[in-house]
Amino acid sequence: MQQSDFFESVFQVVKLIPKGRVTSYGAIATYLGAKKSSRVVGYAMNASHTIPGIPAHRVVNRNGLLTGKMHFGTPTRMQELLESEGVQVEKDTIVGFHDLFWDPSVELAL
DNA sequence: ACGCTGACGTAAC
DNA sequence: AGTTACGCCAGCG
Numbered sequence: 001m002q003q004s005d006f007f008e009s010v011f012q013v014v015k016l017i018p019k020g021r022v023t024s025y026g027a028i029a030t031y032l033g034a035k036k037s038s039r040v041v042g043y044a045m046n047a048s049h050t051i052p053g054i055p056a057h058r059v060v061n062r063n064g065l066l067t068g069k070m071h072f073g074t075p076t077r078m079q080e081l082l083e084s085e086g087v088q089v090e091k092d093t094i095v096g097f098h099d100l101f102w103d104p105s106v107e108l109a110l
Numbered sequence: 111a112c113g114c115t116g117a118c119g120t121a122a123c
Numbered sequence: 124a125g126t127t128a129c130g131c132c133a134g135c136g
Contacts, residue, residue, distance in 0.1 A: 006133095025118050026118065026119055026120090029118080029131090034131075036119080036130055037118090037130080037131045037132070038118040038119050038131080039116075039130080039131055039132075040118090040131055040132050041117085041118075042117035043116065043133065044132095045117050047133085047134090059117075060117085061117075061118060061119085062118070062119065062120095066117090
């Protein structure tokens with residue numbers, strides 16, 4: 001495997017996201033020290049389809065919007081998974097996103 | 111081999 | 124306050 005060091009790092013962080021918590025692409029990018037590469041983080045998620053154990057549904061954009069929901073096979077799959085973990089989702093947006101936000105640069109820094 | 115696009119985010123206008 | 128442009132990197136036409 002070893003897609004790219006950046007991809008690999010992203011996958012590691014995503015896999016560390018606790019159940020019932022969510023994070024943003026930018027948060028991961030910033031944690032990796034490349035906040036400008038937030039786009040690449042999202043792109044890494046796309047590659048996560050080829051790798052098992054990547055809860056990509058726990059990763060949303062800065063607005064808490066399920067931008068990648070359409071990539072889960074069904075447009076509602078991502079929302080279903082989040083709600084299944086206790087995350088309230090309304091209109092494809094995570095309710096209380098700021099409260100459920102899991103920042104790797106903070107959580108992993110401890 | 112070259113260029114466009116794409117699960118984002120920040121800055122500028 | 125809303126819209127447009129740019130940066131980043133890899134996959135695909």
